[in-house]
Amino acid sequence: MFSTVKTQRWKNGTTNPDVAIVVDAGDAHDELRGVEPVGRATIVGDAPLSDESCEKLVEQSEYFARKYTGPDDFVTDRRQAWLRVDVLEITSRDFRKPVDLATS
Helix, strand or coil: CCCECHHHHHHHHHHHHHEEECCCCCCHHHCCEEEEEEEEEEECCCCCCCCCHHHHHHHHHHHHHHHHHHCCCCCCCCCEEEEEEEEEEEEEECCCCCCCCCCC
16 A cells, blocks of 8 residues: 555554455445455555665666556655555455345
């Protein structure tokens, strides 16, 4: 997870490493689906990031740069850092699936 270090989300994730992340998709109620991984957050690399690349972050940084800025060259503004979430449990939901009320 990539986050700005001077935010409440960062403070919460580093003060209490027990985190839950909600990932949802869909607009109408019958299209909604999502997952909620629950786990423990750990800071990876420098916080905030320095110009020097951390070996553990090369692949993630290149992917992030390719997805959000175009080229593979990741440039930091020295306000963000990476958190790794070790997932302990995953809950999922999918309102697109029909529910059989007789067996629920």
